[in-house]
Amino acid sequence: YLIGKYDLEILTLPRLLISDVEIAQSKTTSVQIPQPGIANILTSGQGYGSLYVEEKNKLKWLYNIPESSTRETLVLLPGSYRVVYRPKSAKESIYTIERPFKIESGSSISVKTF
Numbered sequence: 001y002l003i004g005k006y007d008l009e010i011l012t013l014p015r016l017l018i019s020d021v022e023i024a025q026s027k028t029t030s031v032q033i034p035q036p037g038i039a040n041i042l043t044s045g046q047g048y049g050s051l052y053v054e055e056k057n058k059l060k061w062l063y064n065i066p067e068s069s070t071r072e073t074l075v076l077l078p079g080s081y082r083v084v085y086r087p088k089s090a091k092e093s094i095y096t097i098e099r100p101f102k103i104e105s106g107s108s109i110s111v112k113t114f
Contacts, residue, residue: 012036013076014053014062034078037103041065041072041083044114049085054100076103085113 001023010016010033023029043049049065051074059082065072067088081103086096097113 013074014060014079016077035105036075036077037105038108039074039076039081039101039103040108040110041074042110042112042114043070043072043085043087045070045087045089047085047087047090047113049083049113052082052084054080054082078103078105083111083113 003023003025006021006023008016008018008021008031010018010031012033016033018031021029021031039051041049041051043065046067048067050061051063051065052059053062054060062081063074065083065085079102081101083099083101084096085099086093090096099111099113101109101111103109
């Protein structure tokens with residue numbers, strides 16, 4: 001890389017943005033990334049679901065859960081998340097299920113949507 005300041009986008013889930021990383025001549029620059037955790041999202045069958053991250057009392061979309069998946073394993077950075085899921089057989093939004101959860105570094109959690 002050329003010397004100067006860079007804004008980095010680390011391809012994690014969610015994306016990690018690090019601003020103003022200084023690259024100097026003949027030096028190694030280290031960047032610290034938090035240790036992730038694992039979320040196992042379990043569903044009762046086919047359905048429509050998404051994963052959101054909670055940031056400043058707002059939900060930000062991260063990932064769509066495949067319709068045919070009954071178990072999805074995701075590696076996530078530490079933080080607060082929410083799964084929103086509705087079974088394919090349910091025709092009304094009243095059957096939508098929301099499950100908030102927290103990810104901590106190095107830990108694993110199972111999130112059941114049934």
